[in-house]
Amino acid sequence: MTTTHNIDELNISFVGVGGTGVLTAAHLLAEAALLENLNVVIGEIHGMAQRGGSVFCEVRIGENVHGPIIPIGKLDILVGIEPLETLRYSYKLHKKSYVLINTYTIPPPSVSIGKEHYPSLEEIENTLRRFTPLIYKINAAEIAKKTGSLVTMNIVMIGAIAGLRILPIDANNFIKAIKTYFPEKYHEQNIKAFKLGYENMSENIT
């Protein structure tokens, strides 16, 4: 897909676990879209979201998007910062949607104490394939460790979507967005995370 500013509608959903930067990732994408002069709408739900709960945040880009909720069958890119949550929010996908999964799992408490079973990555992928064949995996935790901390997993994921080259947003605008969004002392680490994610996915798709 080539970069175009006449983008009509592009819907991206970020899903994961509370405390892993789901909302931050979504807002960074929105800031980058604004730098690209695109219209953008973000929908999120706050409250009762202590650390560890299931979290999602929807970003809609384009001239003709209005509400904050992505309609069913109109989700173009699902960014799963946690595999199980990727599956939980997969029902809005269509046949040509892209799914990007971070393979780093965070088991829910019921799994941690041995009461429930966490599906294998293979099972998760198979279920996602019922919707779309375009599934990309990335070990964002491994990559984030190279920046010194797992907290940059979400930024690695942002880099990875940019690396897929399906967004109408220039990579430089993501870097600009990182600089306006984070305090200066975190710039270097986050830019590194973005670049590593970007490179990893660029290699993955070529």
Place this chain on the structure above:
Amino acid sequence: MTKIKKIVSTPPGKKIILLGNEAIARGAIEAGIGVASTYPGTPASEIGDTLYHLSYFYNFHFEYAVNEIVALEIAAAAAISNIRSLVSMKHVGLNVAADAFMTLAYVGVNAGMVIVSADDPFAYSSQNEQDNRHYGIFAGIPVIEPSNPQEAKDFTKIAFEVSEKLKEPVLLRTTTRVSHMSAPVTLGEIIKRQETPKFIRDVKRFVPVPAHARELHKRVLENLEKAKKISEEIEINRLIINENSKIAVIASGIAINYVLDSMKRLRVGMNVLALGMTHPLPENKIVNFLTDNKDKEILIVEELDPIVEDQVKRIAYEHKIPARILGKRDKLLPMYHELNPDIVTFAISKILKIQPPINLEAIEKIRTEIISKIPRRPPVMCAGCPHRATYFAVKKALDGRDAIFTTDIGCYTLGIMPPYQIGDVLLCMGSSIGMANSFSEIFKNEKPVLAFIGDSTFFHAGLPALANGVHNGHKFIVTIMDNSTTAMTGHQPTLNIEYQLRDRKTKSIKIEDVVASMGIKNVKVVNSFVVKKLIDAYKEALEYDGISVIISRGKCILVTLREMREKGQKVIPFEVIPEKCTGCRTCVDELNCPAILWKDDRAQIDPFLCSGCGVCAQICPYHAIRRRMEHDNDT
């Protein structure tokens, strides 16, 4: 650059991405407010929080109030004194403030006053789904409903103007989706108001004794007539003319977006009357709309109750317009939960008798199938939450004895989940103690009654209920879960902590002093992280003849962790000593901390999740848990 700095430093005419709630705060600044107050509550919290931070940059007074009615009274006194003011609260907060709200409509204001009610369709973080537009109708106060962040800002300013014209407060009603939607907002100029506080004594207006109230009620109705004229002319009630299909739509608030999204998806054009002011309605505009679209089905789309729908039907009846008006009464759209673009698309398809672009039922089936096969991830108390050991201690002290647990509004409501299952009944803020008054009387010879309430909630609504208990000689145990913050809504300050306002430091009110001053003799302050002392306090209280208050005091772990990060301190996690762990599962089954895992028939502690509170080490019957050596901590 943080959001607050952006809001302050971005010049008018430029765009920044704002949350609906942040946009309301900016709108209030642009309108030149002099006073603002709130009591935090999702989905309204960010309005107050943003204003608190902005009060350092602009010349207005902000304070977190003890509860919503005091917050509303703070704003009302300012607006009566010619100072523009804003008060924000969640929908159920307006129930608390309703006593002041209803009569404020009688006495009115002088400068503009905006009351923001953030409603919560789907009850994402609330105990009910009430539609607060009823309050506007109930009190005779105009209602304005924005549909996105730009409107949230602009309509706030407009609400101030309407309020000033009518000399009545205006209710700005958002819903969760508007409050928590972010989008680019073009900032406007900030009005510099030459404010001189002015209070002109007028007892006939400001003191509604019965004789005055009777006259003032007429004033409300006269003002509503004026408001109707405003509603006819105001630009926020606007027509969107779009080529003809067989439907015309009247919509308000967030629902307008779903109608526009549906039009695009279905590729159908519809005439839409988009209402930004929903009370009073622009009757002539509606009559014209119904007449202009007389061959069409009229669909009314609004969040929650069929308020506009019922009134449009009334208007059609009064004007003898034989329109076919569809919406919630005929169950085309639901009266419960929240709307979304799919529900609206589906309803429009049904009226037009066209194939909907999606098979909602089939997708719901797939979704249910997927979800039923994967483990849930419900909200849990955090690792290191101070409430956990308190609940553990209650269970230990009761030792299997039956009790009634009245609970309240806060993170500690999660005590209803296994393994604690502490929380049998809840109505609203403060109901834990209120209902304990009666439960303890009814079951006095059968079982103890234990009420659980947070520090913020205690000040908000627990005080009168506790005074009632003392006065009437009841016997129950109140636990004040004092984590020294309003945790669930985003860590707003409470009355028992000292913090900096723009121009002064707040004073901390000690809960133990307040409680003791009521004459309660058995008051224990216990560290929330010391299990044995907690158990002892409960054992003693269960034997005590009278009201006991146990103040379980321990900082919210999220606050502690933030403070540690700021100081550059690292958490030193705990670990299980493998050779000592017998696999008894006490920590897993009875404490249930998310950092404790079960692997190969032994407990393990996830060093990333552990916050180092040490409660598990105290409750392990085999002393198999210890703090890690600091040099091990390379995680």
